[in-house]
Amino acid sequence: GAGVSQSPSNKVTEKGKDVELRCDPISGHTALYWYRQRLGQGLEFLIYFQGNSAPDKSGLPSDRFSAERTGESVSTLTIQRTQQEDSAVYLCASSPLAGATYNEQFFGPGTRLTVL
Amino acid sequence: AQSVTQLGSHVSVSEGALVLLRCNYSSSVPPYLFWYVQYPNQGLQLLLKYTTGATLVKGINGFEAEFKKSETSFHLTKPSAHMSDAAEYFCAVSHSGGSNYKLTFGKGTLLTVNP
Numbered sequence: 349g350a351g352v353s354q355s356p357s358n359k360v361t362e363k364g365k366d367v368e369l370r371c372d373p374i375s376g377h378t379a380l381y382w383y384r385q386r387l388g389q390g391l392e393f394l395i396y397f398q399g400n401s402a403p404d405k406s407g408l409p410s411d412r413f414s415a416e417r418t419g420e421s422v423s424t425l426t427i428q429r430t431q432q433e434d435s436a437v438y439l440c441a442s443s444p445l446a447g448a449t450y451n452e453q454f455f456g457p458g459t460r461l462t463v464l
Numbered sequence: 465a466q467s468v469t470q471l472g473s474h475v476s477v478s479e480g481a482l483v484l485l486r487c488n489y490s491s492s493v494p495p496y497l498f499w500y501v502q503y504p505n506q507g508l509q510l511l512l513k514y515t516t517g518a519t520l521v522k523g524i525n526g527f528e529a530e531f532k533k534s535e536t537s538f539h540l541t542k543p544s545a546h547m548s549d550a551a552e553y554f555c556a557v558s559h560s561g562g563s564n565y566k567l568t569f570g571k572g573t574l575l576t577v578n579p
Contacts, residue, residue, distance in 0.1 A: 352507065379565060390468070390554060390569035391508075398565070439507065443565075453567065455500075455507035 352456035373442030385437040466491040470570035483542040487555030497538040
């Protein structure tokens with residue numbers, strides 16, 4: 349079946365503009381995650397959605413960042429008033445279920461965001 | 465809080481040589497440990513994971529890793545490197561408590577394989 353898909357694959361924007369990044373998880377996966385990967389850095393956890401539970405937003409770096417998920421499907425990550433330090437690859441992952449035992453996270457190819 | 469340290473941002477080996485990528489972690493509770501591989505312009509792919517049980521875990525593409533609690537390490541090895549192994553490798557930790565979905569990643573090690 350299809351894996352996690354993300355769009356756009358590349359986004360170049362001007363400082364101060366808003367951007368929306370999209371993630372389509374694997375069908376049937378209830379958990380969805382967003383990560384940020386800055387150049388030369390590991391992945392930073394941003395936000396986690398699990399079914400109808402309240403999302404864990406503890407990794408969002410500022411109030412300019414927000415994310416939504418419609419049911420157990422598509423998620424969008426929105427960055428308002430982008431800054432140059434927002435330039436990074438934004439990765440989305442999904443997993444069947446997060447519970448007492450670990451479930452493998454399946455990653456999308458990422459969206460490379462460049463803020464000029 | 466948990467953290468991951470990968471020693472060496474760039475490792476270069478010859479084809480056929482041993483691959484050793486180092487990972488040390490800190491965690492206040494029993495950890496789950498992972499190695500992911502990222503090929504150019506692709507997402508991360510799980511190589512192997514340790515959750516409980518046998519401390520030597522085998523993954524895809526001939527890779528294996530050993531969980532050593534006393535050394536807080538989870539080094540990745542492969543006896544003989546192939547050109548196709550050239551990629552970036554990330555070590556990650558989550559903990560076995562209620563927030564086990566959160567992965568903390570190391571900064572990555574870029575593996576180059578020379579002919």
